[in-house]
Amino acid sequence: MGSDERTFDLAVIGAGPGGYVASIRAAQLGMRVALVERDRLGGICLNWGCIPTKALLQSAHILSLMRRAEEFGIHADNLRADFGVAVTRSREKAERLSKGIEYLMRKNKVAVFPGEARFTSATALEITGRDEKSNGSIRAERILLATGSRPRLLPGLPIDGKVVLTSTEAMLLGRVPASMIIIGGGAIGVEFADIYQAYGTAVTIVELLPTILPYEDEEITALLHRSLTKKGIRILTGTKVEQVIVGAGEAKVRVSSNGDSQELLGETVLVAVGRVPNSEVGGLKELGVATKNGYVAVNERMESSVAGIYAIGDLAGAPLLAHKASHEGIVVVEKMAKPDDVTPVDPRRIPSCTYCYPQVASIGLTEAKAKAEGHAIRVGRFPFSASGMAITLGETEGMVKVIADATHGEILGVHIMGAHATELIAEAGLAMALEATPEEIAGSIHAHPTLSEAMGEAALATLGRTIHV
Structure with missing residues (x-):
């Protein structure tokens, strides 16, 4: 590949819902675009988040409906549920959509470079493949960071994939545990509570703040709390996790609320206490790109403190939502093409969705x-x-x-x-x-x-x- 073939108007790092959408829109605007992705096209959202979890939620919802079938005049005797098949189905849906993005990249003539990107200057990237061998370097007039986020972990509590899980392990478990303690009552925690409860797991949600879904309207969260409790999900709000001890096949979780403490026993523990940005892009710190609490600081054009380097999506701060990332991706490249014609993203007009039932x-x-x-x-x-x-x-x-x-x-x-x-x-x-x-x-x-x-x-x-x- 010649030097001209490795020189672009825009290089995008990260092929999640922010990065791949930005790449397509930039190509539509006539830019030569490179897209660098270290894992799979579609990023966390498509492969390990939004899409497979919604597939699991759909399976859980159908199962719940089948248990109510007699209300609709349908008799479903000997009802059986296979969680392993639901997991396989969820992976198939993610795989299908990832391949769809591969097609969109070819259609829009976006050059895809598999591997990890590292800045060697504000306009140059070195790409290292999954085999840790160099895939060469590319140059671009502008570089857009769309590297997303990962689950936030609890200090001193390693993820073993068997007893202690993040959302990634929870959607691949392949078995239904007898009990699960979910630390965190945000959207991720509530959705997995709904999934596993439908399949028969005894679920307890532990949330430090006064309500589940703490950023939603209090009247709405009170209704949801009542609905989930009616299903059989135990919810402890205003409750702090003091200690987690992992033993053979179970975990002991010490929690406290209003000065009183108790010990919870669970076959599994799901850590769902939010996400942290993937801001450890090689060479970024050395270039002097300003960050705040791990997020890249950007202006209304989504440009960082270093001219020509931009950031969108989870990396640019809350809310950490796929559709926010996609919209920012479109806005940022349109601003590159027509700086005076694009309205900035209004955070108050970003919808928030939780897909429990x-x-x-x-x-x-x-x-x-x-x-x-x-x-x-x-x-x-x-x-x-x-x-x-x-x-x-x-x-x-x-x-x-x-x-x-x-x-x-x-x-x-x-x-x-x-x-x-x-x-x-x-x-x-x-x-x-x-x-x-x-x-x-x-x-x-x-x-x-x-x-x-x-x-x-x-x-x-x-x-x-x-x-x-």
Whole structure:
């Protein structure tokens, strides 16, 4: 390969949902693009996170529905569940999508370089293959870091893949443990609790903060807490993990709350206490790229402290979400092409989704945050127990909650718990992007019967005009 073939307009490090999307958009804009990936195209999200976990959640949800089959006039005698097959299916779906990204790279003429990238200058990278042999170097006018994140570990608690797990080991376990203690009640912890509980594992969630899903609206998390507890998941909030002792085939977890301590026994322990950025890119520190708490510090153009080096996604800071990374990837390369024509990413318009059953989804401010910021607010709620479609589906838990500014009618936040909440939140995202008001949402005709009618009703509720409650 000649020197011209190794010179690019843009080099992207990391082929997750931020990096590969940025590569495609840059190629569409006429740039010569190189993409460097040390593992598999699709990154953690596609291979070890978003996609395979949702496949497992779908298997768990179907299993839960089959246990309720008689409600729908279906008799499912001798019901059996094979968790190993569910794991295999999840890996097949991830593999299929990874191959799809390989096709997209070829289609868009993105040059893919397998291996680990190391900066030798602000415009040059040395690439080392998986065999630790050099794959040569490339040069690029601009370099975009999209290296993602990895599970945060607890000090002094090594991951053995048998008793002590991260999310990666949990989705490959291939067996159903009798019991599991999940340290961390965020989205990852809650989703795995739902998966394993459906397959018969006795699950306990331990969360240090006062609520599970601590960044969601408190009213919504209270509903979810009640729903998960009803399923049989034990939830300990405001509880600190003091010690974990791993023995033969089990772990003893010492926890404390309000001065009282107790010992929990589990066949497995899942550490789900968040993620840390992959900022240890070779040569990055030597170039003087500024970081804060491990994240690369960027400006509104997603450019680092070193001109020509950019960062997106998990590496650029919270929220650590795949769709945030993808959107930032598109925005950053469009800003390279047309610096004055692109609107920066608004963090308040990034939806958050948790795919347990019932699902939780939100966008914008919680009720508490809206009040803390000094907004006079109107809150509209519509329960799925009053939705005709939810009743026919047998999915009546939860509600849609709309928070609007009482003076100007601006929609400040929308929060949903219920069936297909992660799909329904898209309407709220579009409404906020278009600066729609509750009046305009309510004036939009929602098909009947659909779950989306709950959005229109919740909007009406902020105006004191709800129809069906």
